[in-house]
Amino acid sequence: MENSDVFDIRKEAKDLRGQSKINKLLEGAGIANNIFRNGEGDEWTKKALAWVLIDLVKEFISLGNISNAEQYYNKLLQIDFYESDDIISNQIQFLKPKIDVQYKEIKQAEELSKANKHSEAFSLMKQLIASGKLKPMHHESYGWIIYRYIKSEINTLDSVSVRTYLRDYMNLKNDRPSMLHSMILNFGLNYSKEHSDFNLLNFFNLWGPENLRYEDKTNSEHEGNNIPSLISRICRELIDKDYSFDVAEFIDKVKLESSDWGFTSYETIDLLREPFFWKTYNYQKNKQWDELWKSFDFYVENYSIAPASEWHSKILSLAERNMTEANAWRFFNFFKGWHPSLLTSHDWKDVEKDDKTYKSIGVKALKKAFEHLKTNQETDLNWLIQAYEEGINKCPENEWLKRELAILYQKNGDIDKSITIYKKLALELYDKPYYWNEFSSLVKNNEDLHLSMLCKAALIEQNDDFLGDVRLALAVVFERKSLIQEAGIELNLYKENRQKNQWKIGADFDELTSKINLVEGSNTEKYKELKGMSEEFAFNDLPWISLVYIDSFKDKKGRTRWVFSDGKEIEISPLKKFLNLSNINLGDVLNFKLKESVKEIEGPERSWLPSKKIKQFKPLIYRITELEKWSTFENEYAIVDYINQDKNVIHAITFSNQEIFFKSNSKDFKKNDLISGKRIQKKDGDAFRTELVNIQKESNNQPIYEIEPKIAVVDGVNHSKSLFHFVVNSKIDGIVRFNETELRPNEGDFIEVRLLSKKDRKKGIVRFKVITVNETEKVNDTLLKDSIGEIELKYKTSYGTREYFELNEADQEFLVPDFAFMGDFYIPQFLLKKHEIKSNCFGKIKVINDGSKWKVIDLEILDR
Known part of the structure; x- marks a missing residue:
């Protein structure tokens, strides 16, 4: 319907x-x-x-x-x-x-009320009530009369009278929600601001939060000024007057989030959190410190409920800024009660302001809570650990968060998780002394490993001012392991540095020197001897990669660098001193643990091409292997293509179709020799080029037959130049000279060829080199086929190209056809002369595909 x-x-x-x-x-x-x-x-x-x-x-x-x-x-x-x-x-x-039989009387009462004649209006209404004539349909009018009266007389009426009139209104059965009902609530709000004995919260609950209209929940504008919504003003008054109530129950009653107007739950609770923030902010501004601390405590007890919101985060930021120095201790419990799980994604983003970058409130809050643990013992750390885990998830590049989380795990008794974090940090911090010192504190139960990490820290720290704690720790472990001289050296170095800087010498030093004599000297060689265990442990989750020593060179600073490669995509060139080897030969195989990263290279300016990403590798540690020289490289075969006699440079093409060059005595090789070697991808700027190393000439040509043969058709024979041309497909073709084979094929014959290819850089094309060529009985129907049809002759005349049937009899007899067509196939003049064709006839042609078009190579007349 x-x-x-x-x-x-x-x-x-x-x-x-x-x-x-x-x-x-x-x-x-x-x-x-x-x-x-x-x-x-x-x-x-x-x-x-x-x-x-x-x-x-x-x-x-x-x-x-x-x-x-x-x-x-x-x-x-x-x-x-x-x-x-x-x-x-x-x-x-x-x-x-x-x-409405009382319409005239109600109308009269309304007019009197609007004219501020309230006593006369009430007198009429009371007469109707007394006579039982005030019906529910009149309650709306009576409600307006009450509202106008108490609003105009708000300054003269006593509290009891106001309450009485409000009670009378609340007992009416007018429609709710309505404008009148909202005006009554607004009156109650304004009245409560001047009369402390009027309980706005009780009145609001009696009025009924479910009666809020859309207009009561949204801000408005008047003459360019923003007018806060009625409910937001109610909430501000409740906060300013310190009303105590169940926040969750209040939100459930107001229910902005369940309305049809797009409100969300965080907007609902922020109606309370926003005024609470400003109230607390003013305590700070006015230096009302006791009220400020009480306000923060009250907040976490009452307002730290889900969901997360903008103003909840602002309260946290306010607390973080104020809980400093003597009051810093307050933050730990405040943050716990505030609930870090309510940090938003925005709270983990750094703040850009005045051309400066400031840490996010999420990171600052975690670090302030962590600082508390340096001087205070706390038993419940799980909530903070969970916050750190989320922080690392949001800020994966922040190493401080990872290091502090490791310490939290340690304090919580979960050493394995701490160690796991530090192992992951190894790739970023392996060259930082503080990393190894911190890591050493996590493995004290393994004395050898603990000592190795301390040695690693001492070895790479260049400034002795930062080694005080490390030297004392080293002295302790050396003494326990009966390395008394080494312990004495550490203590002496410690003392000399403290005296040089005029720093206080700690009690730990005095205790150690009571049983250990100071010794002059250095433990550097001892550090080198012992550091290996720490490196093996930190990097043991990384695989060992076998690399071959392929070259060496001097860098711009004149330092010797040794080049190692896996023969594919990895090439490194560490300093010679990094390897600490007295002797190394080309082809030697070493195992490395590597740090892998990606370098992004921007394309040309305004280029539409995407940037190029290149993998980079940095050696961390190595060990010598017993593997045979070059053994980890893949074998590769190649055919010598050209020999530069002047420069003694051999040009060859590998079986993987890469052109390579190498220097050698030109007399040792000749063109078409089969050679073998170990294939490597050698770095050339930001790219790689293929090279062969350990090259030798092969006497047995059997590997050549591992190249897949291809079926080709001969589409041209040039006896004057002693060569023939072949086609494999539209992309592959080539020539074979007579002096390279005993084969003398005819046009249209199929042959079997093995090919290698190389790119002609000057012309930007691919050229193919024939390795073997043989006869074959195999055919390829895509390259050669027969076609039957009418041969239609064509003649070139001064009037243009003419058909045979367009000629007169004399011309047909004496003119020689210039070419012909059978369908789309072009037939050249020499074939017409060869078969003495002078008129259109029915025949059979043989056509060959030269890679780009079909060519007629022979024909047969079937019917003249």
């Missing part, structure tokens, strides 16, 4: 009277209500229903049934139009006095 059906039924009812008319109109009203029940109603359906109800009211009035007329009149008033309809509104006003 549609709203048009309702209008049709109303038309049908016009000619009816009494109960028949009422039944027909009720049918129309039922249809309209069903449309709304199915969620299909619109403004026109509302209008259709309104007119049916107007007709019903009029009919009941005509029958003298005022009670039923009033019932349907009230339903008419309940229709919520998006836009007012003047005709329907006039009908409502027209019907009101006919239904």
Whole structure:
């Protein structure tokens, strides 16, 4: 059914009277209500229903049934139009006095109220109440009379009177929510600001939070000024006056998040958190420190409930800024109660301000909480550990968070997790002395490993000022391991540095020197001897990579660098001193543990090409192997293609179709020799080029037959140049000279070839080198085929190209055809002369694909 059906039924009812008319109109009203029940109603359906109800009211009035007329009149008033309809509104006003016998008196009371004659208005209303004539339909008018009176007399009425009038209003049965109901709440809010004995919270609960309208929940604007919503002003007053209430229950009652207007739960709770922030901020601004600390405590007890929100984070930031120095101890428990799980994604982002970058509040909060643990013992660390884990997830590049989390794990008794973190940090911090010193504290139960890490820290720290604690720790472990001289050296170095800087010498030193004599000297060689275990442990999750020594060179600073490669994508060139080897030969294989990174190279300016990413490798540690020289490289075969006699440079093509060059005595090789070697991808700038090392000439040509043969067709033979041309497909073709083979094929013969390719850099094309060529019985139908059809002759004349049938008999007899076609196949003149073809005829041609087009190489006449 549609709203048009309702209008049709109303038309049908016009000619009816009494109960028949009422039944027909009720049918129309039922249809309209069903449309709304199915969620299909619109403004026109509302209008259709309104007119049916107007007709019903009029009919009941005509029958003298005022009670039923009033019932349907009230339903008419309940229709919520998006836009007012003047005709329907006039009908409502027209019907009101006919239904309401007290209409004139109510109207008079309203006019007196609007004219500020409140006593006279109340007198009329009390007469109606006393006589029992004040019906529920009059309650809205009475409510407005109460509101106007208490608003105008707010400064003269005592508290009891105000409460009495508000009680009278609350007992009315007017429609709620409504504008009047919201005005009453607004009055209560304003009244509470000047009268401390008026409990706004109790009044709000009595008023009913569920009666908030959309307008009460949203900000508005007047003459360019922002007007805060009624509910936000209510919340501010509740906060400013320190009302105590259940925040979760309050949010559930207000329920902004469940409205249809797009509010979210964090906006709901921020109605309370925002004013709380400003209240707390003003405590700080006015240096009301006791109130400030109490405010923070009250906040975490009452407002640290889900969800996360902007103002919740601002409260945290305010606490972090103020809980410093003597009050820094307050932050740890505040942060715990604030609930770090409520940190938002935005809270983990650094702040850019005034061309400076400031750490995110998430990171600052974690670090401040961590600082507390340096001087205080705490038993419950799980909540902080979880916050750090989330912080690392949000800020994966922050090494400080990772190091501090490792310490938290250690404090919490989970040493294995601490060690796991430090192993992962090894790739970033392996060259930092503090890393090895911190790591050593995690492995004290393994004395040898603990000592090795201390040695590693001492070996790489260049500034002795930073080694005080390390030297004392080394002395302790050396003494325990009966390395008394080494312990004495550490203590002596410690003392000399403290005295040089005029620093205080600690009690730990005095205790150690009571049993260990100071010794002059250095433990550097001892560090080198012992550091290996720490490196093996830190990097033991990395694989060993076998690399071969392939070259050496001097860098720009004149330092010797040795080049190692895996023969594929890895090439490193560490300093000679890094390897600490007295002797190394080309081809020697060493194992390395490597740090892998990616270098991004931008393309040319304004280039549409994406940037290029190149892998880079840095050696961390190494060990010598017993592997045979070059053994980890893959074998590769190649064919000598050209020999530069002047420069003694051999050009060859590998079986993987890479052109290579190497220097050698030109007399040791000749063209087409088969050679073998170990293949490497040698770095050339930011790219790689293929090279062979350990090259030798092969006497056995058997490897050549591992190259996959290809079937080709000979599409041309040039006896004057002593060569023939072949085609494999549209991309592969080549020539074979007579002096390279005993084979003398004819055009159209199939052959089997083995090929290698190289790129002609000057012309930007690929050239193919023939390694073997043989006869074959195999054919490739895509390269050679027969076709049967009519041979149509063509003649070039001064009038253009002409067909055979266009010539007269004399021309047909004496003119020689220049070419012919069979379908799309072009037939050259020499074949026409060879077969003495002078007229169109039926024949068979043999065509060959030269890689780009079909060419007729022979024909046979089937019928002249």
